[in-house]
Amino acid sequence: MPLGYNNPRLAEAARTPAMVRAITSRPALGSFPSQDYAALLESGILKAAPKGLEQVFTATTGSDANETAYKAACIWKGTQERGGKDFTDAEMSSVMDNQAPGAKKYSIVSFKKGFHGRLFGSLSTTRSKAIHKLDVPAFDWPAAPFPQLKYPLEEQEVENRIEEDRCLKETAKIIDTAEQPVAAIVIEPIQSEGGDNHATPYFFQRLRALTEEKGVLMIVDEVQTGVGATGKMWAHEHWNLTSPADMVTFSKKAQAAGFYFSRADLRPDKPYRQFNTWMGDPARAILFNAIYDEIEKGDLINNTAKIGSFLYSGVEALAAKYLELIRNLRGKDRGTFIAWDCSKRDKVIALAREKGVIIGGCGEAVIRLRPMLIFQKHHGRSAMLGKVVPNY
Amino acid sequence: MPLGYNNPRLAEAARTPAMVRAITSRPALGSFPSQDYAALLESGILKAAPKGLEQVFTATTGSDANETAYKAACIWKGTQERGGKDFTDAEMSSVMDNQAPGAKKYSIVSFKKGFHGRLFGSLSTTRSKAIHKLDVPAFDWPAAPFPQLKYPLEEQEVENRIEEDRCLKETAKIIDTAEQPVAAIVIEPIQSEGGDNHATPYFFQRLRALTEEKGVLMIVDEVQTGVGATGKMWAHEHWNLTSPADMVTFSKKAQAAGFYFSRADLRPDKPYRQFNTWMGDPARAILFNAIYDEIEKGDLINNTAKIGSFLYSGVEALAAKYLELIRNLRGKDRGTFIAWDCSKRDKVIALAREKGVIIGGCGEAVIRLRPMLIFQKHHGRSAMLGKVVPNY
Structure with a gap:
């Protein structure tokens, strides 16, 4: 809850005719978006977008925000590898049996102690606690080490730098040697569920450079850290990246959910590749606009x-x-x-x-x-x- | 949309103080359910429950209704195999690397042409069209044949019975020989996205008997068929099963989402195994109550x-x-x-x-x-x- 209980501006938004319509006539957004949905996003979710990420794919929860981002990464990689060619017959038929070459053996790399959700794909990247994962089938995706910093930071700079370099080196090795080629890495700015584990801007800057060098996408999971709590709208704004992350996911305090992205080639090349019935929720988009207004007005x-x-x-x-x-x-x-x-x-x-x-x-x-x-x-x-x- | 545009009773529900509260103060239901959430479900979602399935796990979309049902099935199977014992150290450590024995190599069997969603687990059971699946990693789960009936049914009874028996036999074989032990099968009463493919009550009755015989769970995906459109509240009520399915999932026309279940052992044995932040949406539960009232009143x-x-x-x-x-x-x-x-x-x-x-x-x-x-x-x-x- 970003603004506490009984915020009058949110209650007002909840009583508008637009909200009543959004609640009672929820469209299948991919097929039948309302005429004002684009304007609604532009006046809220997109106004709040991190610098350099001017497009958004709306979803319903943190888990599916991450999984649709993972899907976007896999579709991007497959499209890139085909070099603009159409799907082969072998791809078209094998995919129906969940087999390669149509179902790709790509991996999404996450970090030890990271948390990214609890559905089958997102849970495969969650590494915080065994109880979340036990008995559930998981993809054979690798986990990179997240820096274990020592405190207070001011007194441990040398040792922490060594630790972060070790983790970067290990991550590079995982990308280079992964049996299932890496489509993306996903990382939280602060590992929340896993213990509020931090890394320095240096680490994230180098990680960004590494992903660019290796041709894998960088997904920043801001489901917990997003929307103001770190003293910036998005926690990754603390890093001063010179090249924005490829995707940033959000939910929780935003009440709405989804992922921001910039690169045009992260839009699938054909319709219905990235699609579902709800594709987000206009009611929550309306609420986000009110939340964002309150954040701005109240500084x-x-x-x-x-x-x-x-x-x-x-x-x-x-x-x-x-x-x-x-x-x-x-x-x-x-x-x-x-x-x-x-x-x-x-x-x-x-x-x-x-x-x-x-x-x-x-x-x-x-x-x-x-x-x-x-x-x-x-x-x-x-x-x-x-x-x-x-x-x- | 179950009731068309501008239904006055739904608009009234959308304007109640309870709805305004549900919109503006959405709780993390697993940790902080509102005091009236149980009563809300009892007066709507649970009143509409199929016979024999008196419990519900609420979710947000059809995809996550199915995936939480799949997770329930895997957790049930793992718990059963441990015979009430606690997790082993090997399970606890291997699961953090997405490996057995902690991450189970269980499979969820679906039917060819079936559609069950688009996140990584549900998409692995979706078999309707290649375009939904291409480039996305999938679990190596088997697909059983769904009967291809001939029409008109009255004139093809003998041939259709042979076809349904063939599919049942093939399904039994898949369960017996699956490399990854089968935790559950999932099936639509009418394969919707895959082409409105029907099977007869005989087929579903035998399938139910088969799952009971083999000790695998039967999940009926009523995301498309549920809530009245087939002339019954739930399409599987056309089958006259003598033993109810283990789980029935819903979304779409219900506007709310989740799965019904009956067996007490489908509740995980420990907290936080089946859990997430939203765990459904009270606003949609309120709306469902109004939808259900309208269905009842209007017959x-x-x-x-x-x-x-x-x-x-x-x-x-x-x-x-x-x-x-x-x-x-x-x-x-x-x-x-x-x-x-x-x-x-x-x-x-x-x-x-x-x-x-x-x-x-x-x-x-x-x-x-x-x-x-x-x-x-x-x-x-x-x-x-x-x-x-x-x-x-």
């Missing part, structure tokens, strides 16, 4: 950056006092995306809840903060004093 | 059965006149789920559209009718006379 991203610094300093001060409960504090200059290792994680979360403060867990023993974008200093003070956070 | 399923007979007779009369344009007419006693082979399919659809009549295509050269549940005789007469169907 909520700058607010999140500021409140994040305030929260970070507060937790840092506590960390000096409670050495075992707050270790490896992370999220400096990343808005309210703040987390730390805690030896008594579950107990602290339960105690906080008793006091009216909802905080979350991730990874093995990590506490993560995920306040809404409207979070203010007085909420932070209340939370730190263990008082009930007033309803907004 | 729309009986209406669809009657109007279906009327339409079928009309097309049958035309078929006698236009032998090449209307062949293999099917859908007798299946409500408005009527279709036929047509040598000039695309031309007929285009001409009809020019005259204001929207009809659909499926399969290679099939015309299918899919009117809304509110379709009346006068709409049918207008359509057959090539006049504009008045807006409802």
Whole structure:
């Protein structure tokens, strides 16, 4: 929930005739988009697009945002390898039996501890916890190592650089030697479900260069990090990439879902290759427009950056006092995306809840903060004093 | 769209405070369901449940309704094979690399020409057209033959029975010899996207018996056929099964999505095995309640059965006149789920559209009718006379 409960502007959007129409007359968007759907996207989802990614494919959940992005990558690679030629007869017939050459043995590389969803394709790239994956068939896709940084970052620069270079080298090796050719890599700006694991802009810049060098696509999964929480609209804007990622996926705080892309060749070359009945949800696109308006009007991203610094300093001060409960504090200059290792994680979360403060867990023993974008200093003070956070 | 445009009861539901709340404050249902979510399902989605399937897992689209059902089947099979024991260390570690024994080499068997969605798992069971599948990696899952019936059914009973027995025998063989043990088979009551292909109740009864005998689950995909269009709420109710299917999936006309199930052991044995952020959408559950009320109040399923007979007779009369344009007419006693082979399919659809009549295509050269549940005789007469169907 990006804006808390009972936001009057969202309630207003939910009561408009356009919303009533979107709810009661949901079209099969691929075949029968409403006349105003393009305008709706242009005034919201596309206005919020990351720099360099001016097109969007709308979807319904984070999982299917990622899977449609993976499909786009595989279709792109297959099309490229055919060099503009039509499908062969062998491709057309073998694909009906799920066999090569029609069903390609491509892989999507993800990173250890990454989380990208729970459907069969996305779950094959999820590597955060065994419980998500057990008993479910998975594609034989490789996982690259994600840097394990040491904290505080300022004091560990040399060692962390060595670690990031090691991971980049290993990723390059995986791309070079993968039995199933790599169509894309997918990565979170901050591995959220996996434990709020960060890497530096240097790592992501080099990773981008690596994907360009190797001719594989780079998909940035911003399902958790997107829409303001890191103090920028999109977390990957912290990296200052000179060449934008190929695709950026979103859901959660956007309420709408899908992926942004720029390259024209990521549009399939023929109709019905990337298609489904709903292809997103106009009702959620309308809601996103209201969310985005509120973010702009309230300057909520700058607010999140500021409140994040305030929260970070507060937790840092506590960390000096409670050495075992707050270790490896992370999220400096990343808005309210703040987390730390805690030896008594579950107990602290339960105690906080008793006091009216909802905080979350991730990874093995990590506490993560995920306040809404409207979070203010007085909420932070209340939370730190263990008082009930007033309803907004 | 089950009830046409501008249905006043749906618009009323869309304007309720409950809907505004569902739109503006969408919860992560698995962790934070609203207090009234169970009651909401009980007064709608569960009231409409097929006999014998009194539980529901809510999802967001037809594809993820099927994939969560497939996951439930794989988790069920894995749990059964462990015989109540906990996961082994080998399972826990191998699954993180997408390898056995943790990631099971189970298969989901579907039928040739079947359509079950377009994400990686569901697309692996889709067998209707190559264009949906090309370049996308797929699981090495087998496809069974779906009966190819001859028409009119009354005159081809002997030959059709032989064909159905052949398909059953072949399916049994696939289950017995599959390299990757079969967790479930998935089947549409009428293969829709694949060409409106029917089988008889005999076939489905025997298929149910076969799955029980072999210890594999039977998933009935009612994404297209569900919610009244065949003259029953669920198309599989035409089969008079003595033992209900294990799972029935739904979306489209329900606007909400998910799968029904009965067996308690289809609930995963541990939390977070079958889980995601949205796990359905309360807004769509509210809408379904209004849809279901309208269906009940308007006796729309009986209406669809009657109007279906009327339409079928009309097309049958035309078929006698236009032998090449209307062949293999099917859908007798299946409500408005009527279709036929047509040598000039695309031309007929285009001409009809020019005259204001929207009809659909499926399969290679099939015309299918899919009117809304509110379709009346006068709409049918207008359509057959090539006049504009008045807006409802």
